[in-house]
Amino acid sequence: MTADRVAQLYRLYGPAIYARCQRILGDGAAAEDATQETFIRLLRLLEKAPDTQTGLLYIYRVATNFCLNQLRDARLRPEPVAELPDRPVSTSLEAALVDRDFAVRLLAQVPEKLRAVVWLHHVDGLDQGDVARTLDISRRTVVNRLAEFHARAERFSQRALA
Missing domain, CATH: 1.10.10.10 (Winged helix-like DNA-binding domain superfamily/Winged helix DNA-binding domain)
Known part of the structure; x- marks a missing residue:
């Protein structure tokens, strides 16, 4: 898989991944960052990234794990309410x-x-x-x-x- 393939996956699945991140994080800016980070991680894992048939589930899992980690990390940083x-x-x-x-x-x-x-x-x-x-x-x-x-x-x- 090449970087062009990741760009193609971004065009194909970017909106769905952004929507997923938005639902988990509840913040548009954080969802944009998470979407970008998801596809950056795919660039790092080019050899593990699947083909188009199973691509969405794989990317969905990468995005979900990243967002859940963001929520966990944010919970560890106490904020006054x-x-x-x-x-x-x-x-x-x-x-x-x-x-x-x-x-x-x-x-x-x-x-x-x-x-x-x-x-x-x-x-x-x-x-x-x-x-x-x-x-x-x-x-x-x-x-x-x-x-x-x-x-x-x-x-x-x-x-x-x-």
Whole structure:
């Protein structure tokens, strides 16, 4: 694969990768940086980059991992906030997950391996097979991680409502 091939992949998949980064990072400027960094990394990994058939999933995985690392690193740098988010007032997990602040706090509590699966499945709407291919894990691992996340979410919801 040549640098021209990476440029072709950028033209083909750049908007989709930018949208993915925007959804994860929630910031247009950070998403632009993440998209650019994703394709720079592809330049470094030219021999590993796949052909067009599987290119999007591979690039998607590189972008997802980069964005999740950015979020993790940002979480390690504490920033002062004016006020803490309120606890959810609902008693059911489904209603509590609608509360965006609750969801953000919940995702901050789970390990990154669970967070990646949850983002791809629940936020991006990928089915379990696509999540497995994107993260290069088995479908069974995806099922187990989703089950673990749901169990943690239930416990977190009960603590938040207590």
